Amino acid sequence: MDFIATVHQLLVALWTFVTTNPAGVGAAVGAVTPVLVSVLSRPEWTKRQRTVLTVGVSVVLGAAVTLSNSTIEGPADYLMVMLALYTACETFYQKFYKLTGLATVIEAATSPSPKPAPEPVIEEAPDEVDDFDTSDELVDEPSEAPART
Numbered sequence: 001m002d003f004i005a006t007v008h009q010l011l012v013a014l015w016t017f018v019t020t021n022p023a024g025v026g027a028a029v030g031a032v033t034p035v036l037v038s039v040l041s042r043p044e045w046t047k048r049q050r051t052v053l054t055v056g057v058s059v060v061l062g063a064a065v066t067l068s069n070s071t072i073e074g075p076a077d078y079l080m081v082m083l084a085l086y087t088a089c090e091t092f093y094q095k096f097y098k099l100t101g102l103a104t105v106i107e108a109a110t111s112p113s114p115k116p117a118p119e120p121v122i123e124e125a126p127d128e129v130d131d132f133d134t135s136d137e138l139v140d141e142p143s144e145a146p147a148r149t
Helices: 003-020 022-040 047-068 075-100 102-110
Strands: none
Touching: 003 022, 022 047, 022 075, 022 102, 047 075, 075 102
């Protein structure tokens, strides 16, 4: 058996697995989920915010895959799909999208440009600076203290 026939059989088996097994469908969707997460996230977000977004997207897409697949029978199947989707999403992100820089490029391209910082207001210094004023013009005259008896 030659190499091309072996690759063809492998691809057919993979396609059959992905299209007939709910977890396979979840994993296939999870492989492209980092693109959606990168479009929705912003570069200034914390790691915690990105994780919450990723889990939320995985839950929503897991529900969509579950509802669109007629072979799913209950909550255990939904959990299996969601976990396969999230695992594939994280794996593809860490091993492909992050290492190639694709996630960063997508985030930068889809994020609104940062607003420029306002110009600092610099007050003009007076041309002449008065030296310390020693005149007593502003000082009240000392009043006479009441006499002690």
